[in-house]
Amino acid sequence: MKDVIRIGTRGSALALWQAHHVANLLSQGGVSTEIIAIETQGDKILDRSLSKIGSKGVFTAELEDALYNHRIDIAVHSAKDLPSELPAGLEIIAFTERERVNDVLVSFNKSISLTDNKPWVIGTSSTRRIAMLQHYYPYLRTTDMRGNLQTRMRKLQEGQCDALLLAYAGVHRMNYDEHIVAYMPTDTFTPAVGQGSIAIEASESLEDTKRSKIRQLINHKTTEVVLRTERAYLNRLQGGCSIPSFGLATFSTSEDLVTLHAGIISLDGTRLVSKTLQQSSANAEIMGSQMADEVLSSGGAEILRKIREQQAVNK
Numbered sequence: 001m002k003d004v005i006r007i008g009t010r011g012s013a014l015a016l017w018q019a020h021h022v023a024n025l026l027s028q029g030g031v032s033t034e035i036i037a038i039e040t041q042g043d044k045i046l047d048r049s050l051s052k053i054g055s056k057g058v059f060t061a062e063l064e065d066a067l068y069n070h071r072i073d074i075a076v077h078s079a080k081d082l083p084s085e086l087p088a089g090l091e092i093i094a095f096t097e098r099e100r101v102n103d104v105l106v107s108f109n110k111s112i113s114l115t116d117n118k119p120w121v122i123g124t125s126s127t128r129r130i131a132m133l134q135h136y137y138p139y140l141r142t143t144d145m146r147g148n149l150q151t152r153m154r155k156l157q158e159g160q161c162d163a164l165l166l167a168y169a170g171v172h173r174m175n176y177d178e179h180i181v182a183y184m185p186t187d188t189f190t191p192a193v194g195q196g197s198i199a200i201e202a203s204e205s206l207e208d209t210k211r212s213k214i215r216q217l218i219n220h221k222t223t224e225v226v227l228r229t230e231r232a233y234l235n236r237l238q239g240g241c242s243i244p245s246f247g248l249a250t251f252s253t254s255e256d257l258v259t260l261h262a263g264i265i266s267l268d269g270t271r272l273v274s275k276t277l278q279q280s281s282a283n284a285e286i287m288g289s290q291m292a293d294e295v296l297s298s299g300g301a302e303i304l305r306k307i308r309e310q311q312a313v314n315k
């Protein structure tokens, strides 16, 4: 293909890593690429927590404008940052192979442990991580920690907290593996929907030749099945990224069985609803929606209503 594929991305180091990863996959397949970095609201506003900005699409809107006016062919996102409902005319056309999905604890203090009953201060701004820390480790404290990974690592080094709780994928991509002191178990500390994969967003009007080339060179089938399952859950739940919901699907291809573990937790961690469902891959997205119905009817709706109330007050 002689056409260049123009890749839009945020300008943070992690976003650029992801864009270069996608560019490499394309160029290995003989496709020329150009990377175009675009700043988003989420990159500019650093003094307020995301749940207060009203978060929907803060990391994606400017990239989506560029897709609409054909300044770029594709936008590369952490799948986790992409709202479950995309603006009209846009779609996800590929997912990269998922990285290890766990949250990890990162610290310069190798002796830190989450189970030693000490009031360590954990830096995170994720409502899900704060709630889960309070639920599973109530003696710990948390402190708000925004900014890109490099900024957070600097704040950790300055002693603003004892440890950070982060997605393994980002820590690994930014070469901070040596500071990982614990891997959170995914059955209890279940990650956010989409964690660890990169999603390729495009306009529905993207030329077919480009679309099929991108799918052929980038899309990882197993990842696509689990990500679409998780996103169906998030979509029906109508949560949004400041809601502490979680969901992790795994796919046993030999048995053609997708297992989805998902739920929601109250902001203070006191109430948690979670379920596990299994289905064949053909029915996995429907299962994702069913999961949301089951979680909502088992107390999830009440948790969600309370969270909305609390977040409206704190705005």
Ligand SMILES: NCc1[nH]cc(CCC(=O)O)c1CC(=O)O
Binding pocket: 078, 079, 080, 081, 165, 166, 167, 168, 169, 170, 194, 195, 196, 197, 198
């Ligand atoms: N919310 C920000 C964000 N979006 C994607 C990642 C990491 C990479 C990924 O999970 O794909 C991170 C940082 C983090 O959660 O620690």
